[in-house]
Amino acid sequence: xxxxxxxxxxxxxxxxxxxxxxxxxxxxxxxxxxxxxxxxxxxxxxxxxxxxxxxxxxxxxxxxxxxxxxxxxxxxxxxxxxxxxxxxxxxxxxxxxxxxxxxxxxxxxxxxxxxxxxxxxxxxxxxxxxxxxxxxxxxxxxxxxxxxxxxxxxxxxxxxxxxxxxxxxxxxxxxxxxxxxxxxxxxxxxxxxxxxxxxxxxxxxxxxxxxxxxxxxxxxxxxxxxxxxxxxxxxxxxxxxxxxxxxxxxxxxxxxxxxxxxxxxxxxxxxxxxxxxxxxxxxxxxxxxxxxxxxxxxxx
Amino acid sequence: xxxxxxxxxxxxxxxxxxxxxxxxxxxxxxxxxxxxxxxxxxxxxxxxxxxxxxxxxxxxxxxxxxxxxxxxxxxxxxxxxxxxxxxxxxxxxxxxxxxxxxxxxxxxxxxxxxxxxxxxxxxxxxxxxxxxxxxxxxxxxxxxxxxxxxxxxxxxxxxxxxxxxxxxxxxxxxxxxxxxxxxxxxxxxxxxxxxxxxxxxxxxxxxxxxxxxxxxxxxxxxxxxxxxxxxxxxxxxxxxxxxxxxx
Ligand SMILES: Nc1ncnc2c1ncn2[C@@H]1O[C@H](COP(=O)(O)OP(=O)(O)OP(=O)(O)O)[C@@H](O)[C@H]1O
Ligand SMILES: [Mg+2]
Numbered sequence: 437x438x439x440x441x442x443x444x445x446x447x448x449x450x451x452x453x454x455x456x457x458x459x460x461x462x463x464x465x466x467x468x469x470x471x472x473x474x475x476x477x478x479x480x481x482x483x484x485x486x487x488x489x490x491x492x493x494x495x496x497x498x499x500x501x502x503x504x505x506x507x508x509x510x511x512x513x514x515x516x517x518x519x520x521x522x523x524x525x526x527x528x529x530x531x532x533x534x535x536x537x538x539x540x541x542x543x544x545x546x547x548x549x550x551x552x553x554x555x556x557x558x559x560x561x562x563x564x565x566x567x568x569x570x571x572x573x574x575x576x577x578x579x580x581x582x583x584x585x586x587x588x589x590x591x592x593x594x595x596x597x598x599x600x601x602x603x604x605x606x607x608x609x610x611x612x613x614x615x616x617x618x619x620x621x622x623x624x625x626x627x628x629x630x631x632x633x634x635x636x637x638x639x640x641x642x643x644x645x646x647x648x649x650x651x652x653x654x655x656x657x658x659x660x661x662x663x664x665x666x667x668x669x670x671x672x673x674x675x676x677x678x679x680x681x682x683x684x685x686x687x688x689x690x691x692x693x694x695x696x697x698x699x700x701x702x703x704x705x706x707x708x709x710x711x712x713x714x715x716x717x718x719x720x721x722x723x724x725x726x727x728x729x730x731x732x733x734x735x736x
Numbered sequence: 737x738x739x740x741x742x743x744x745x746x747x748x749x750x751x752x753x754x755x756x757x758x759x760x761x762x763x764x765x766x767x768x769x770x771x772x773x774x775x776x777x778x779x780x781x782x783x784x785x786x787x788x789x790x791x792x793x794x795x796x797x798x799x800x801x802x803x804x805x806x807x808x809x810x811x812x813x814x815x816x817x818x819x820x821x822x823x824x825x826x827x828x829x830x831x832x833x834x835x836x837x838x839x840x841x842x843x844x845x846x847x848x849x850x851x852x853x854x855x856x857x858x859x860x861x862x863x864x865x866x867x868x869x870x871x872x873x874x875x876x877x878x879x880x881x882x883x884x885x886x887x888x889x890x891x892x893x894x895x896x897x898x899x900x901x902x903x904x905x906x907x908x909x910x911x912x913x914x915x916x917x918x919x920x921x922x923x924x925x926x927x928x929x930x931x932x933x934x935x936x937x938x939x940x941x942x943x944x945x946x947x948x949x950x951x952x953x954x955x956x957x958x959x960x961x962x963x964x965x966x967x968x969x970x971x972x973x974x975x976x977x978x979x980x981x982x983x
Binding site: 485488489490491492506507508510511513515517519521522523524534535538539578 | 811812813815816817818819820821822823824826980981982983
């Protein structure tokens with residue numbers, strides 16, 4: 437198998453008594469769009485900061501492309517962390533040229549990148565004259581310089597209007613389709629669900645889950661059932677092997693499923709036992725409900 | 737800002753004589769003896785005279801350095817530069833190179849101004865005479881370099897411009913004088929501020945000779961070594977400090 441793009445091995449970091457990151461382990465492979473999902477203060481930025489050598493971990497280590505990290509490896513990574521950081525009194529182009537100098541990239545790719553993020557017309561304006569959304573776009577432009585193999589984006593749609601958000605998401609999907617690896621930190625569930633192939637869920641510095649987004653969505657589907665006599669229905673369904681949990685919500689029986697089932701089969705099976713359903717529907721649980729469930733479990 | 741500093745330097749160089757003679761002329765009207773007007777610009781004394789006056793302006797250079805570095809923290813551009821693929825050492829080195837270039841430029845201005853003034857104010861000169869005391873040019877370079885590196889050290893340590901200016905002033909005007917007052921002079925003269933200040937002594941003038949005071953007309957190697965030591969120490973500490981630090 438190919439060497440993973442990134443291996444994170446038991447990273448921990450504390451600020452005083454606050455554990456910002458607690459024994460975090462994760463592996464990311466080439467071509468994955470990996471979402472790091474977590475509420476505010478869960479340690480997303482801390483993780484990415486360590487991976488970019490601006491923060492030092494207390495324990496643990498990480499490898500980029502199978503090697504212990506150095507400054508050269510960072511030139512293969514495009515990064516946007518928390519907020520756009522540029523020299524305020526320099527123009528957009530000049531700022532990008534400085535980035536290109538560090539990355540060892542040529543200046544001639546800059547115009548194309550500025551067009552891609554829609555800033556070409558303002559390329560000679562000073563950074564400090566930009567609006568929040570324009571600054572964010574410039575930061576994304578900077579991350580794209582030098583044909584990076586990995587993009588690290590920490591809340592990349594922060595401060596953007598809905599149209600821009602859609603544009604940036606499409607840009608991320610485009611980039612991913614070219615085989616680049618993307619690491620996307622976000623607290624926006626919808627963003628992760630729409631753009632990511634994989635997800636790690638982080639809370640209070642701990643990893644609660646990591647895997648394919650698809651698996652999260654499938655493994656956690658639910659079946660809603662209604663019938664005249666709910667108690668008979670409940671007893672009957674409790675005999676199904678594929679049910680992991682059942683509860684009654686608003687006069688509806690909600691079954692959590694271990695695996696996919698065909699609702700038609702369930703309907704037929706119950707009808708055979710003389711139970712006629714007035715309502716049956718398969719509900720694919722959203723990442724959101726899974727996320728909230730995980731968090732409430734972690735609080736307990 | 738660098739331009740303003742260069743202009744100030746030139747103003748001091750070209751205006752120094754008028755200023756000094758003006759003060760003396762004022763004084764002599766009220767003094768019983770008439771004081772001789774004199775020139776600051778004749779070879780070989782021009783080098784020490786100009787270097788001494790320029791020494792007062794090193795604080796401006798230090799402030800330029802200080803803002804140059806604290807800006808990297810307030811804009812968080814140091815963070816971004818490292819994320820983009822600079823190593824921490826490269827970043828510090830790039831700032832050090834800037835400081836060295838700035839000090840070299842100051843010394844170059846001193847050299848050119850001294851040459852112009854010396855050539856036009858000395859009646860008879862030889863190359864040997866002109867360069868006799870040219871050691872004050874590298875001494876001046878070392879003086880501004882050491883002071884600027886001290887400012888760079890404080891800026892890297894404190895990160896915020898106001899705090900860094902405060903720390904520099906606090907050290908120069910309060911902490912070092914207190915320390916130097918409580919230890920023997922032979923040791924105190926090697927404290928950073930004193931070593932930097934001692935490098936170029938007050939130029940002797942006819943006036944001072946009249947009063948029987950005499951200052952050093954050369955550069956003491958010990959002062960120079962002390963300054964070089966501080967340059968290395970402060971730079972080394974910055975590198976060390978940023979090995980394990982969050983940025
Ligand atoms: N410089 C710092 N000093 C002290 N505590 C810090 C510092 N930086 C982060 N923390 C703490 O570390 C924890 C993780 O912060 P982090 O910025 O990684 O969260 P995040 O997941 O990025 O949150 P958000 O979604 O709000 O960006 C928080 O509890 C935060 O208070
Ligand atoms: Mg964050």
